[in-house]
Amino acid sequence: MKRALVNGAGGFIGGHLVKKLKKEGYWVRGVDINQHQFSTSEADEFLLLDLREEENCKKALSVDHGTFDEVYQLAADMGGLGFIHSAETQIMHNNILINTHMTHNAATFGVPRYFFSSSVCVYRDMQPGEPEMHEFEAIPAKPNNEYGWEKLYSELMAIAYSKKSDMKVRIARFQNCYGPEGEWHGGREKAPAAICRKIAEANDGGEIEVWGDGSAIRSYTYVADMIEGIYLLMHSDLEGPVNIGCPQYVSVNELVETVCEIAGKNVHTKSIDGPVGVHSRNFSNARIYSIGWKAKYSLKDGIAETYPWIKAQVEKNSAAGRK
Ligand code: NAD
Known part of the structure; x- marks a missing residue:
């Protein structure tokens, strides 16, 4: 073994x-x-x-x-x-x-x-x-x-x-x-988890805060x-x-839209000051493709797995009286 x-x-x-x-x-x-x-x-x-x-x-x-x-x-x-x-x-x-x-x-x-x-x-x-x-x-x-x-x-x-x-x-x-069982609150969470949490906490038609103007490009x-x-x-x-990495590159605004779609909610974003990191990303995957790897999950597929898990954590925490 x-x-x-x-x-x-x-x-x-x-x-x-x-x-x-x-x-x-x-x-x-x-x-x-x-x-x-x-x-x-x-x-x-x-x-x-x-x-x-x-x-x-x-x-x-x-x-x-x-x-x-x-x-x-x-x-x-x-x-x-x-x-x-x-x-x-x-x-x-x-x-x-x-x-x-x-x-x-x-x-x-x-x-x-x-x-x-x-x-x-x-x-x-x-x-x-x-x-x-x-x-x-x-x-x-x-x-x-x-x-x-x-x-x-x-x-x-x-x-x-x-x-x-x-x-x-x-x-x-x-x-x-990103995915289930990742950090989702407390300050160490990354953008996909933070946005899932904010949307899970928001009312339909409500507002969430997003660092920067939402134009930064990333792959998740x-x-x-x-x-x-x-x-x-x-x-x-x-x-x-x-x-x-997944070859699908999206802006932070598109990430928000994808989470909204999975959550079945409409939210408005309010841009606030915060660290936004680099402007854009675009990396070759030729080396990892050469050994037969390819991302199977689109952003929407992955968020469909992740959002319900984060929503459950939000609900568990609020039932326990924690923020
Ligand atoms: P994570 O924070 O969930 O896991 C890292 C683990 O390391 C934690 O459980 C932490 O307790 C442990 N750790 C920290 N200090 C330690 C110490 N002194 N002794 C023993 N354990 C210690 O992070 P992750 O998202 O699972 O990331 C795993 C690795 O992948 C890290 O090296 C990270 O830098 C790298 N990485 C992650 C991402 C991402 O998007 N998650 C992206 C790029 C690189």
């Missing part, structure tokens, strides 16, 4: 990845600084560890008789734009410690395959209408935020270790990912598609960073 370590198993994508690996027949150890917020982890073993500490990285990686066959590194201090643009020092400090200790020790322990979850935040800002950007164009680098700089450095570190050891490294640059990838991409990439021969 293959053994996998999932760091960040208490989080959104890590939680879904554990389920996938269990379905594929792996023995799975999940590690996180927190328990999963929304469900009981399906990992065979779940260790609560702070991976900023090197000793804890060693504990996470230690198994009887050899090493893990696969290590998936998804642990990170992260959140949506509101968090990324206010917690720069915390993000740089915490994530570089996690990745420095985990990458170094995975290589030292002789792990044969290592997955690193990077982000399209490594790229510079783009203007609407620009042609697709490819993975190699991230350098010369001009990420829009510190979170992106840390990801880029950690990518380079993982690649450097792969050259000095037998560890095969696979790196995905995720586009914005449904979590089931992302998990398939991670799994395929990990088992492929693709070296170097690989973009994974």
Whole structure:
């Protein structure tokens, strides 16, 4: 039986990845600084560890008789734009410690395959209408935020270790990912979850606040598609960073319209000041397409899965008298 370590198993994508690996027949150890917020982890073993500490990285990686066959590194201090643009020092400090200790020790322990979850935040800002950007164009680098700089450095570190050891490294640059069991309130939620929550809370015909003028262009990838991409990439021969994202690009206003359609509500948007991040995105998926991946969920299909889950969380919280 293959053994996998999932760091960040208490989080959104890590939680879904554990389920996938269990379905594929792996023995799975999940590690996180927190328990999963929304469900009981399906990992065979779940260790609560702070991976900023090197000793804890060693504990996470230690198994009887050899090493893990696969290590998936998804642990990170992260959140949506509101968090990324206010917690720069915390993000740089915490994530570089996690990745420095985990990458170094995975290589030292002789792990044969290592997955690193990077982000399209490594790229510079783009203007609407620009042609697709490819993975190699991230350098010369001009990420829009510190979170992106840390990801880029950690990518380079993982690649450097792969050259000095037998560890095969696979790196995905995720586009914005959404779905059930993701952060939906409290300040770390990303745009799709925040908009689902605001629309679930609004009356039909009511108003919701949106940061900026709603013209920023993004692609949103449904979590089931992302998990398939991670799994395929990990088992492929693709070296170097690989973009994974749904090819459907929409403005924030179009995201609002899609959620309204699924919710069966009409709402007006009120533009307020807030971090809006980059203007536009347009990334090549040619590398991930070359190994047979393609997003199966359109934005509407993914929101149809996500909105009911967030609406249920809103209702549960309000029944419990919480905001
Ligand atoms: P998440 O916040 O839900 O999961 C990250 C997990 O890491 C959390 O459960 C958190 O508790 C854990 N963690 C944080 N600090 C830790 C520490 N010191 N020790 C151990 N665990 C720690 O985020 P996610 O959306 O599941 O993202 C997973 C990975 O994918 C992250 O590396 C993230 O940067 C990357 N990513 C996500 C997106 C997205 O849209 N969700 C986009 C690009 C990249």
